[in-house]
Amino acid sequence: MSFDERTVVMHVKRVNLRELRYWVRQGWVRPSSGVAGPVFDELDIARIRLLCDLKKDMSLPTDSLPVILSLIDRLHQTRRDLRALTEALEEQPEPVRRSVISKLRSAADRGGRVDDDPLG
């Protein structure tokens, strides 16, 4: 599915055309360019809704948005990389998986993570 600027504003009532164009100019939303202007897809729409939540529902100041967006983007990138790594690990033979898991556990223990209630 693809949407032009006007359809986006129709779908997401909380944003107006001026704001949307500003967000695109800032690079917070990056639609593809079509012959007749920018073209948005579902990923872009979801991101526009997220921006509305941050800006309108949570009233975060505009100049804090790039910082938050870059943290969110980095988080998603890291999650995807982590998932790719997990998938690669899943295809390994059992002993390899076991040894990686036990290594991870002992690293977590060294980090002082406490899973059980120390008083209980």
Place this chain on the structure above:
Amino acid sequence: MTDDPYKVLGVAKNATQDEIKKAYRKLAKKLHPDLHPDDPGKQAEFQAVSTANDLLSDPEKRKRFDAGEIDASGQERPERRYYHQYAGQEAGRRYDPGAGMGDFEDVSDLFSDLFRHRQQGGGREYRQEFHARGNDVRYHLDVDFLEAARGTKRGVTMPDGKAIEITIPPGLKDGQTLRLRGKGAPGFGQGPAGDALVTIAVRPHPVFGRDGNDIELELPITFDEAVLGAKVEVPTISGAVSMTIPKGASSGHRLRLKGKGIKPGKGPAGDQFVRLRIVLPDKIDNEMVELATRWRDRAGFDPRKELRRKV
């Protein structure tokens, strides 16, 4: 979880609109699903909180709820798809900020080895020296059904002033993306240029349909062609061909024109399937009426026998 929107937001029944706004804001900051992508519980809570807020933040709706005219769930919107649900997929890569795990170089070289190759496709690449690959640029292009089916070359000038020459391979599907190497933004230093990623939207055709590499078409025929059989002209994506309608063809009958579908660059060509539809003229003349009456009285054919047996 409670249904009472006042309890969900943790405010008193007589709270002011301002107090409601503040309470919602506090909870939204704590619970927003994009801050807790792996926690469905938080998402459910957030959903409940925003439903409650929808109701109470609107004085009109709040009045009606207090008066018992609408219930707490009466205002529920269709379930929303959150950003993280898209961003977790491969397509989300285009909002990646940069080198990702590749910059964990202090942890181990293995890590950067593992993830470096994945940056070739999208995003920027930061190296020690200041050479970096240019950004990818994304374009969207509408093409006609026949252009996509037959393949073509298109030169387009985009609003950003860039002229791009695109070779559309035969059989391209709606929503597919073509990568034009080196046609994106120029690189930094001695870095190579980025790529242009062109997403193609295929406009539907008024008569041709498509199923993979096969083409589908509905062909109207006359009553005499159905009875007697005929040789007729049929349009295909590569021009009209002549086709034989067998004697006694029925509506819905499907004929195959072998190899007349999409011819992809590699692999076998698809077929064209022609579905027959018997069409009578708008005005039925006396001769047809007589013919039909005579035939009905004599033939005693019942096309619905099978149907009745199965009901």
